[in-house]
Amino acid sequence: MAAHSLPMLGFALLLVALGGALNNAAMRHWLARFDEARGLEDQLQRQYRGIIEGAKELRLNRVRREQVEHSGIGTLTKRIASLNGRAFAIFWAVDTISVALIFVFVGAVLALRPYLGIENEAITGFIIVMLFAKGPIEELASALPVLSQAQIAFRRISALTASLAEGGLQIDGPQASFRFRDSLALDGVRYLFPGAARDAGFALDIPHLVIRRGEVTFIVGGNGSGKTTLIKILLGLYQPRSGAVLLDGEPISAAELDGYRQLFSGVFADYHLFDELIVGPGGEARVSAWLRRLGLADAVEFRDGRFSTTDLSTGQRKRLAFIHAVLEDRPILMFDEWAADQDPGFRRLFYRELLPELRKIGKTVIAVSHDDRYFDAADRVVHMAHGRITGIEQSRNGLAGEAMTAREENPA
Known part of the structure; x- marks a missing residue:
């Protein structure tokens, strides 16, 4: 019987080889098309x-609007x-052919049974096995497109992860804890944007910079001078190509970055405003007090750990983001x-009242600013141009000099 089954085994192996070769060739074709489609989806x-972001411009330009509709979205x-x-x-063509095989x-x-001399029992057994195997084979085959798309997605995620300075957001695992006792410093820091040549494009080059605990430091300079890049390196969001970030004289390693970042909160120029705010016992009263102080009490309420709305004007949203940062x-x-989108009253409040109060309770403040009339509100002003520090100015008055305040209230 075993000898009579050998021809059937040969038929089965031939079937598997044909099916495998067919699926392998077809998979290359459908993977290429799925991959191209996924790129077009981006x-x-x-x-x-x-x-969404250019709605105003599209309303003003019918030609551009039609181009987006027909040549852009329509074509894609x-x-x-x-x-x-x-x-x-x-x-589906390959699946149909596989079943037909x-x-x-x-x-x-x-048809070949008379010529092969195979017993009826062996033929019956093989046919039953093949017919019963057809269902599971079809189930497995039907999952191939989904698995192919998952493979493409995983490959793109891996490529994105590899392009980042660090693998991603750390949620699990050991959590390093840091205390800020004295100073934060950059030592020989150089940063190039990914893909930029060393001798071309923007480069940040900071030989030495120290931020003292309890001080208010302004970072100032023209557009493209490197202010935001410097801030992101200080906060551990960008990792320098060379040099080190020092906390109380000790370098911060890549493994310690997540714990180091927990020392900071703030409002970025391109910030995202969450409607949830985690506060401890008695926190709702503090939030309400801040809402009143920043002129938001009539527009926003704080209930059950979240703000009733974030659909506010640009200045109001930034004031709400300020509350987030302070109460963290x-x-x-x-x-x-921060003050760029505020009216003169709230701008003055920020520089003349809020910053002094933050300094008084021991907070260290790093602020990017263009408001030169308020530069005296800082302990130090760091001037930047072309990715380099061009000077550091020590304020004579400290925070909110009385003479300057009087001049603002009674301008000549």
């Missing part, structure tokens, strides 16, 4: 983002649908052009 998302959606359709067509195999065995109660606060 472009489509950018088009959607352009519609048709191309994506075509690629996905062709990929699935290839898959099983029946061809069964028919061939039955971190030792170092960072504000990137």
Whole structure:
């Protein structure tokens, strides 16, 4: 019986080889189409983002609006649908051929039985096995498109992760804890944006900079001078190409970055405003007090750990972000052009009242500013140009000099 089954084993191996070769060839084709479609989906998302963020410009320009609709979104959606359709067509064609091969195999065995001298019991057993195997094989085959798309997504995520300075957000694992006792410093720091040549493009080059605990430091300079890049290196969001970030004289390693970042809170120029705010016991009263002080009490309420709305004007949203930063109660606060979107009253409040109060309770403040009339509100002013520090100015008055305040209230 075993000898009589050898021809059938040969048929089965031939079937497996044919099916495997067919699926392997087809998979290359549908993977290529799925991959191209996935790349076009990224472009489509950018088009959607352009519609949302450029709504005002699109309303003012009919030609651009029609171009986005027809040449942008219209073309991309048709191309994506075509690629996905062709990929699935290839898959279903191969799936149909694979099922047909099983029946061809069964028919061939039955047709050649007289010439092969195979016993009926062996033929019956093989046919039953093949027919029962057809269902699971089809189930496995039907998962191939989804698995292919998952493979493409995983490959893109891996490529994105590899392009980042660090692997991603650390959620689990050991959590390092730091205390800020004396100073934060940059020593021989050089930073190039990823992909930029060493002798071309923007480079930040900071031989030495010290931020003292309890001081208010302004970072000032023209657009493109490197202020925001410097801030992000200080906060551990960018890792320098060379040099070190020092906390109380000790360098911060890549493994310690997440713990180091917990020393900071702040408001970036391109900040995201969360509607939730984690506060401890009695925190709601503090939030309400800040809402009143910053002129938001009539627009926003704080209930059950979240703000009732973040759909506010630009200046109001930034004031709400300020409340977030302050109530996180971190030792170092960072504000990137915070006062730029405020009216003169709130701008003066920021420089003449809020910064002195933060300094008084021991907070260290790093602020990017263009408001030269308020530079006396800082302990030190760091001037930047072309990615370098061009000078550090020590304030004679400290915070909020009385003479300057009087001059603002009674301008000549």
